[in-house]
Amino acid sequence: MEIADLQKLMKDIYYHCDRERGIHKTFVWLVSEIGELANSMRKEDNFEEIEEEFADVLAWTASLANLLNIDLERAIAGKYPGKCPRCNSCPCKCSFR
Amino acid sequence: MEIADLQKLMKDIYYHCDRERGIHKTFVWLVSEIGELANSMRKEDNFEEIEEEFADVLAWTASLANLLNIDLERAIAGKYPGKCPRCNSCPCKCSFR
Numbered sequence: 001m002e003i004a005d006l007q008k009l010m011k012d013i014y015y016h017c018d019r020e021r022g023i024h025k026t027f028v029w030l031v032s033e034i035g036e037l038a039n040s041m042r043k044e045d046n047f048e049e050i051e052e053e054f055a056d057v058l059a060w061t062a063s064l065a066n067l068l069n070i071d072l073e074r075a076i077a078g079k080y081p082g083k084c085p086r087c088n089s090c091p092c093k094c095s096f097r
Numbered sequence: 098m099e100i101a102d103l104q105k106l107m108k109d110i111y112y113h114c115d116r117e118r119g120i121h122k123t124f125v126w127l128v129s130e131i132g133e134l135a136n137s138m139r140k141e142d143n144f145e146e147i148e149e150e151f152a153d154v155l156a157w158t159a160s161l162a163n164l165l166n167i168d169l170e171r172a173i174a175g176k177y178p179g180k181c182p183r184c185n186s187c188p189c190k191c192s193f194r
Contacts, residue, residue, distance in 0.1 A: 001100050001170055003155075013180060013187050027135065034131055038124065041165070054158070054167050055176035058100075061154055068138070070151050073098055079152035080106060090110050 003073045010062040018063045026067055030060040100170045107159040115160045123164055127157040 010018075018026055037053040040046055065072050079085055087094030107115075115123055134150040137143055162169050176182055184191030 001173060003098050003100055003103060006100060006173060009177060009179065013177070013189050016188055023138070027138065031131060034128060041120070041124065047167075050165060051167050051172045052176050054162055054169060055172040057158055058155075058169060058173060059177060061151070061158070065151055068147060070144075070148050072151060072155060075148045075152040076098060076103060076155060079149050080110070080156060082106065084110050091113055092110050 003076065004071070006058065007062045007065060007072055010059055011066050014063055015066055018067055023064070023067045026060070026064050030057070030064055033057045033060050100173065101168070103155065104159045104162060104169055107156055108163050111160055112163055115164055120161070120164045123157070123161050127154070127161055130154045130157050 021029075033053065033056040037050070037057055040049040040053045043049070062072065065075075083090035084092035084094060086092075118126075130150065130153040134147070134154055137146040137150045140146070159169065162172075180187035181189035181191060183189075
């Protein structure tokens with residue numbers, strides 16, 4: 001699936017709710033999903049729940065991006081054009097991470 | 098760009114660093130990027146910085162997924178197969194959000 005398709009899918013399903021809720025409350029939801037991901041990672045043998053929480057983090061990131069008119073494909077292409085944005089190398093040879 | 102390609106790009110550039118840092122510290126980095134996104138949203142006329150922070154949130158989500166052997170494409174297809182996972186409708190007709 002293209003990143004743009006994920007963003008469109010979230011727009012098709014949820015934009016009417018997302019717009020009504022607004023940017024800041026949607027950001028709170030995203031943070032809540034990050035917390036659920038953390039919780040899922042605390043348990044052993046929990047692959048399915050972790051996978052589901054990753055889906056939710058991506059989904060709410062896309063919903064928030066829709067509200068802010070951010071094109072996630074463009075964002076990635078601009079910041080990570082195939083190499084590390086700091087050392088300009090792939091694999092990264094800097095101490096960025 | 099496919100979601101799988103984003104995940105592979107992060108693997109190619111950063112996996113050697115990500116593996117050395119480990120899962121929990123990488124999660125802390127992801128949370129830090131969520132904070133930076135929040136900060137960028139507080140300012141007016143800040144489209145470029147917001148766009149960059151979205152790229153970082155996606156990048157660190159993909160890095161963490163790589164460490165946990167999560168396939169993000171599979172995660173999204175499993176949880177959001179073209180409609181809301183709760184009301185099974187597109188657009189969502191439930192009070193999920």
